[in-house]
Amino acid sequence: MVIRLLLLLILAIAQINGDNKKKDLTTENTRPIIGILTQPTPTVWLKPNRTTYLAASYVKYIEATGAQVVPIRMYQTTDYYLHLFNSLNGVLFPGGDLTDEYLFVAKLFYMWSLKDFDEIQKSFPVWGTCLGFEVLLMLTRSSTDILEPCQGYDYATELTFMPNANDSRLLGTSLPLNVKYALENEPTTSNYHNFCMRPENFSADPILSTFYKMLTISPDLERRTFVSTIESRRYPVFGVQWHPEKNAFEWRVNTTIPHTKDSVDVMQYMANFLNNQTRQNMNHFDSLEDELKYLIYQYTPEFTDLDKTHFQQIYYFYE
Numbered sequence: 001m002v003i004r005l006l007l008l009l010i011l012a013i014a015q016i017n018g019d020n021k022k023k024d025l026t027t028e029n030t031r032p033i034i035g036i037l038t039q040p041t042p043t044v045w046l047k048p049n050r051t052t053y054l055a056a057s058y059v060k061y062i063e064a065t066g067a068q069v070v071p072i073r074m075y076q077t078t079d080y081y082l083h084l085f086n087s088l089n090g091v092l093f094p095g096g097d098l099t100d101e102y103l104f105v106a107k108l109f110y111m112w113s114l115k116d117f118d119e120i121q122k123s124f125p126v127w128g129t130c131l132g133f134e135v136l137l138m139l140t141r142s143s144t145d146i147l148e149p150c151q152g153y154d155y156a157t158e159l160t161f162m163p164n165a166n167d168s169r170l171l172g173t174s175l176p177l178n179v180k181y182a183l184e185n186e187p188t189t190s191n192y193h194n195f196c197m198r199p200e201n202f203s204a205d206p207i208l209s210t211f212y213k214m215l216t217i218s219p220d221l222e223r224r225t226f227v228s229t230i231e232s233r234r235y236p237v238f239g240v241q242w243h244p245e246k247n248a249f250e251w252r253v254n255t256t257i258p259h260t261k262d263s264v265d266v267m268q269y270m271a272n273f274l275n276n277q278t279r280q281n282m283n284h285f286d287s288l289e290d291e292l293k294y295l296i297y298q299y300t301p302e303f304t305d306l307d308k309t310h311f312q313q314i315y316y317f318y319e
């Protein structure tokens, strides 16, 4: 009996302690919405009116973390982009082909994110994948002429961590040991790029190396290294030259996309990291009606002709 009372008492105290430690939910956005840039459809796959597109793997990648997705359309007014910037909780710049329009829209979100961070201490996370990574470097450097052509297309590799990576937000203490082990020792990262930022060029550039930390390097197909993961020293800006969104969602045979459990763990960590960053931004649409006008549910992905692209499904946007 005494033991039972003691146990109840211990449980009660544990309960109170637990309650005290409960997170203050007012500081966490529990309804994050992440924008993903669309982009002009390459002419090789252009079917009538499919002027812009978004690979569905990026949408699934974000949705699987517990966030909703808004496709950020091309060729819209600045008011449209500003409205989304003030309503969304973060943005992802996806892979693809560099176009003036993509660069133009990416620049708006990048500049506004930096401005809000400096002026009102508001964090609007910006994530770049592959082309998005390259565009981040171009925007920071104010030049499109900073990358070298390289052999980086359709292969998977491990990463080499830089000594300061353990001190970063992306690859620091929140990185589980098993994911770190996989990243460093197994070819979990999928590469689809024809341009590289060489570590020596990065380090020799005072603007880039002041703005970003180089967190990892990877070997290209000629065993020359390139910068593969970056994060801004000051701003909520992160970039990967590789493709974390493909591991669980792109299945074309005869590609090198890793589908091991460990590579999917890597993917999920990266996606969860971005989601977690966006939960610190409290933007929201003015109404659910307004939100619904922009959400991805307004569109339906198409199963794709696998001969022309390695994407399983693509959202096309008609003008």
Ligand SMILES: *[C@@H]1O[C@H](CO)[C@@H](O)[C@H](O)[C@H]1NC(C)=O
Residues within 6 Å of the ligand: 048, 049, 318
């Ligand atoms: C493509 O655009 C033309 C001209 O705007 C329009 O008449 C046609 O219905 C569109 N086709 C599709 C499939 O949306």
Ligand SMILES: *[C@@H]1O[C@H](CO)[C@@H](O)[C@H](O)[C@H]1NC(C)=O
Residues within 6 Å of the ligand: 145, 146, 147, 148, 198, 200, 201
């Ligand atoms: C990278 O650095 C090398 C050596 O200094 C230089 O020759 C090359 O032009 C640089 N590449 C770019 C794209 O700036």
Ligand SMILES: *[C@@H]1O[C@H](CO)[C@@H](O)[C@H](O)[C@H]1NC(C)=O
Residues within 6 Å of the ligand: 163, 164, 166, 167
């Ligand atoms: C990161 O690693 C370096 C050496 O590997 C060590 O000196 C430093 O204390 C580590 N920093 C953190 C935050 O763990």
Ligand SMILES: *[C@@H]1O[C@H](CO)[C@@H](O)[C@H](O)[C@H]1NC(C)=O
Residues within 6 Å of the ligand: 253, 254
């Ligand atoms: C994959 O590659 C093999 C060997 O080159 C080839 O026989 C097969 O047709 C390819 N499959 C597809 C779907 O392209």
Ligand SMILES: *[C@@H]1O[C@H](CO)[C@@H](O)[C@H](O)[C@H]1NC(C)=O
Residues within 6 Å of the ligand: 174, 272, 273, 276, 277
């Ligand atoms: C999520 O964000 C919070 C607040 O910045 C941070 O303390 C936590 O470590 C993050 N968790 C992960 C897994 O990144």
